[in-house]
Amino acid sequence: MSRSERLLDLVQILRRHRRPVSGRTLADEIGVSIRTLYRDIATLQGQGAPIEGEAGLGYVLKPGFMLPPLMFTDEEIEAIVLGSRWVAKQPDERLAAAATDALAKIAAVLPDDLREDLDATTLLVGPRSENAEAIDLGIVRQAIRDERKLGFFYRDAEGAASKRLVWPFALAFFDKVRVMVAWCEMRQDFRHFRTDRMSGLTATGVRYPRRRQAMLKEWRAGLDASG
Amino acid sequence: MSRSERLLDLVQILRRHRRPVSGRTLADEIGVSIRTLYRDIATLQGQGAPIEGEAGLGYVLKPGFMLPPLMFTDEEIEAIVLGSRWVAKQPDERLAAAATDALAKIAAVLPDDLREDLDATTLLVGPRSENAEAIDLGIVRQAIRDERKLGFFYRDAEGAASKRLVWPFALAFFDKVRVMVAWCEMRQDFRHFRTDRMSGLTATGVRYPRRRQAMLKEWRAGLDASG
DNA sequence: GACCCGCTGTCAGATTCTGGCAGCAGCAAA
């Protein structure tokens, strides 16, 4: 195994362990001496990987992912950049900021001529949606990732309010509004919730008893059957 | 200079030369023996770089770009994927196909757990725009890249038709319609052309006398002043 | 035929990588 491959492997292994891992463990897992492991970690940090080491504990990788070298055509790069620009203008502030950061990282490594080409693809968006949500979508995304229940108040189209406890498993982007898809404990069925009608969001921390993937699949199957 | 850096450099140098370049030239430019260059080329090809070599001519790199290893946070990856999905659903077939290809490349290297996270971000789009253009946007994009004049027929909002010769320098995505921004020889001013109202597109092959970047800048300045 | 060029094999020397050892510093539990 070449060194560069090993470095990518190392990042992957670090991703899997959420708790701090000792260098000894990592070294064994890759099949390399601990001295070499320290060198590898240093190299990765030098390349911008957010790895943190603390004496007495071990190494932790901040949530993230290292993309290996990839070959893209001009048009593929253009598509990625255009898409990211679109996301950067969406009202979902968290994702928009992430898109901006990602664009900066990509632009930093693009050759000049390609960057100029991209300037010729302008993205004009209409006025921002007035349906800004009062809740933090980051909490929703985290709950989906961790498969944990969410509590909140919901105001439906008629203005009637209700308190919900749901099992969220997807976040959909529908034209101008964002919609959380979840299993609603009250209705005992799948429900869509417009995020701009939600309030009082509470991350319960309680795991729900099903797998996100399975629910997503089931929900999609239901969509196909009815529509 | 480490080997991996040199490989990236090699791709960049190949990008700059549009004509075939001999291995000898490349080797000199990087400061390495020709034997090593052949090895480097072989390595790059093994990594998927579309480099073609022909005896008696030299090497050519198909239009494209090799992205070096990059570190992204989960949310940045999510933003990129969401944006690419959006592009993939746009009516611009060429870009949509490119977005799909790019997504496939990215998905191929993502760890499983991250790929699952991304499934939870669904993109629901409304019905496709009915404003599909009758022209090939690829020709427009190429003309912009090469800074060459374009001829076409245009039907304005009132239905009046006219023949135009323009200097295109940007392609804008505005909600559901795509707009080509260009200097119009007839009006002697900047004009926007909805691509779905264009027909009879002709790539003249004639270069226009200004730099794309300068026109883009001037056009933007005009926008700011009037709006 | 005489080039030019891509491409491969071989091999010795240069370069880099690796593992083991020693040692320092920070932290936590005993």
Added chain:
DNA sequence: TTTGCTGCTGCCAGAATCTGACAGCGGGTC
């Protein structure tokens, strides 16, 4: 405080890899 675990660095010799030079093949062009 002491003990133990861990991150981190310097050093050095052996292993692994990379590199350059040479030779040779096949396919094109002049």
